[in-house]
Amino acid sequence: MHSTLAVKTTTVNKGFGSGDTRTEVLKAVSFEARLGELLMLVGPSGCGKTTLLSVIAGTLGIDRGEVEVFDAPLHRLDKQAVTRFRATHIGFIFQQYNLIPTLTCVENVSVPLRIQGHSSTVAEKKAAAMLERVGLGSRLQHRPGMLSGGQQQRVAIARALVHEPRLIICDEPTAALDSENGAKVISLLRDVAKAPDRCVIIVTHDNRIFSYADRMTHMEDGRISHTHDNPTISLNPR
Ligand SMILES: Nc1ncnc2c1ncn2[C@@H]1O[C@H](COP(=O)(O)OP(=O)(O)O)[C@@H](O)[C@H]1O
Ligand SMILES: [Mg+2]
Structure with missing residues (x-):
């Protein structure tokens, strides 16, 4: 892979189902x-x-093609190796937070570090520091159910970033947030993407945050239609 790329997929095909109900969802996607x-x-x-x-x-x-992330060929690794790779290098942020309701904020954010084998003391110390960074230092012992949607999403972001993954993948991270919380979330992600060895990929419909992108890739019916630089990016303080 070219060394300036974080992710490269080459003619990836992926479908679901079989026979009459078979649907091709990704059609030769090179991204x-x-x-x-x-x-x-x-x-x-x-x-x-x-x-x-x-x-x-x-x-x-995938059914066909190649998927490389930081030069690792994911399509050729076994399940265990992919899981290990993901735990080290990838952080996810989903629209629906996916926090564990029975754990406190600091415990939720500790999870990726615990998976990596850190002790609970070390993990919770780092988790608390990350929660401070997203403005939730006073909510460490709260459970998700006691927080607003915007606060829960910031806990989810702290959890995605706490182990300092190089790739952050976000699926509509601001869709459920008001403008103020949406702006907080996107500026945090914007900061992460400034690091030369990291990368943030965001799926979004939210035109309030488009101006934060370096580039935009357009998809239509299972294919990449085009990618362009963002002409408005220079308007943002970076
Ligand atoms: N696990 C699955 N089984 C069957 N069909 C699926 C599955 N996941 C996604 N699809 C179908 O693939 C298509 C694309 O879904 P998705 O990737 O979720 O689209 P988007 O995120 O762009 O809205 C949809 O038609 C969806 O119904
Ligand atoms: Mg979707």
Whole structure:
């Protein structure tokens, strides 16, 4: 892979079902995201955006093609190796937070570090520091159910970033947020993408945040239609 790329998929095909109910969802998708960039992936509902994110994250296998993340050929690794790769290098942020309701904020954010084998003391110390950074230092012992939607999404972001993954994958991270919380979330992600060895990929419909993208890739009916630089990016303080 070219060393300036964080992600490269080459003619990836992915379908679901078989026989009459078979649907091809990704049709020869060749997609690239560069190191040090915030790339937005946009397109109509059902065109395959979430499927493509899942393929890049290694949570969904492919039928044909190649998927490389930081030079690792995910399509050729076994399940255990992909899981290990993901735990080290990839952070996810979903529209629906996916927090564990029975754990406190600090415990939720500790999870990726615990998976990596850190002790609970070390993990919770780092988790608390990350929660401070997203403005939730006073909510460490709260459970998700006691927080607003915007606060829960910031906990989910802290959890996605706490182990300092190089690739952050976000599926409509601001869709459920008001403008103020949406702006907080996107500026945090914008900061992460400034690091030259990291990359942030965001699927979004939210035109309030388009101006934060370095580039935008458009998808339509299972195919990449085009990618362009964002002409408005210079308007943002970076
Ligand atoms: N696990 C699955 N089984 C069957 N069909 C699926 C599955 N996941 C997604 N699809 C179908 O693939 C298409 C693309 O879905 P998705 O990637 O979620 O689109 P988007 O995120 O762009 O809205 C949809 O038609 C959806 O119904
Ligand atoms: Mg989707």
